[in-house]
Amino acid sequence: MGPIEVTTDGAVLHIRLSRPQVRNAINQAMADAVSDAVDQLEADPALRVAVIDGADGTFCSGMDLKAYLAGERPVAGDRGLLGIANRMPRKPLIAAVEGYALGAGFEVILSCDLAVAAESAVFALPEVQRGLLAGGGGTIHLAQRLPRALASDLILTGRRLSAAEAVAMGLASRIAPDGAALDAAMELARAMAQAPAVTVATARELMAEARWWQPHEAFDLQAPYLQRIIESPEARQGAQAFVTKGRNSE
Numbered sequence: 001m002g003p004i005e006v007t008t009d010g011a012v013l014h015i016r017l018s019r020p021q022v023r024n025a026i027n028q029a030m031a032d033a034v035s036d037a038v039d040q041l042e043a044d045p046a047l048r049v050a051v052i053d054g055a056d057g058t059f060c061s062g063m064d065l066k067a068y069l070a071g072e073r074p075v076a077g078d079r080g081l082l083g084i085a086n087r088m089p090r091k092p093l094i095a096a097v098e099g100y101a102l103g104a105g106f107e108v109i110l111s112c113d114l115a116v117a118a119e120s121a122v123f124a125l126p127e128v129q130r131g132l133l134a135g136g137g138g139t140i141h142l143a144q145r146l147p148r149a150l151a152s153d154l155i156l157t158g159r160r161l162s163a164a165e166a167v168a169m170g171l172a173s174r175i176a177p178d179g180a181a182l183d184a185a186m187e188l189a190r191a192m193a194q195a196p197a198v199t200v201a202t203a204r205e206l207m208a209e210a211r212w213w214q215p216h217e218a219f220d221l222q223a224p225y226l227q228r229i230i231e232s233p234e235a236r237q238g239a240q241a242f243v244t245k246g247r248n249s250e
């Protein structure tokens with residue numbers, strides 16, 4: 001059995017980290033395999049979104065430190081950690097988190113569009129306490145997404161977050177009962193897959209770019225994205241569908 005399992009469910013690609021003997025710790029083989037799965041996601045127009053989870057009730061315990069000591073760095077080309085951290089795939093990723101998401105495992109979640117956390121899920125970046133740095137995106141993402149005091153609390157102490165804390169901080173999007181994170185994530189993925197691909201892609205691109213815009217320029221910079229959608233066949237089809245049903249608005 002390889003380091004991941006890849007299956008499809010309609011328009012959804014399911015990627016399962018599968019090294020349960022080391023709580024799904026990330027090594028080079030896993031990074032390369034996930035990168036190949038992302039290639040599959042991006043190359044197949046029938047696939048619209050991916051869900052990533054971990055085998056045997058653990059999302060990911062982090063980087064495989066034995067592999068690290070042997071010289072491995074679990075990155076895949078310019079995609080970075082686990083083949084996703086440095087370069088956002090063109091299609092959405094949703095994390096389904098059960099159990100521990102530590103170190104590089106937490107960084108993988110921070111690289112996803114959405115995360116569903118089981119009630120007893122645990123998140124942490126313990127790298128600094130081990131003489132390492134969360135260089136797979138964790139330090140960057142938390143510094144961008146949280147106030148400095150909160151980011152410092154997590155990065156410099158390595159303290160563990162509960163699922164409820166992660167949602168409250170905006171680091172996960174929803175909580176599911178234990179054992180049901182994957183089902184909830186798949187439900188989100190299927191809903192996302194129903195929207196036109198061009199609108200999902202444009203919305204993701206706009207959100208990524210808008211983080212860096214100043215308020216006084218935001219609407220002007222948004223205009224080309226909006227025009228792209230207004231002029232698309234999908235927009236006209238969607239409007240026509242509402243008119244045909246006798247509705248003029250939401």
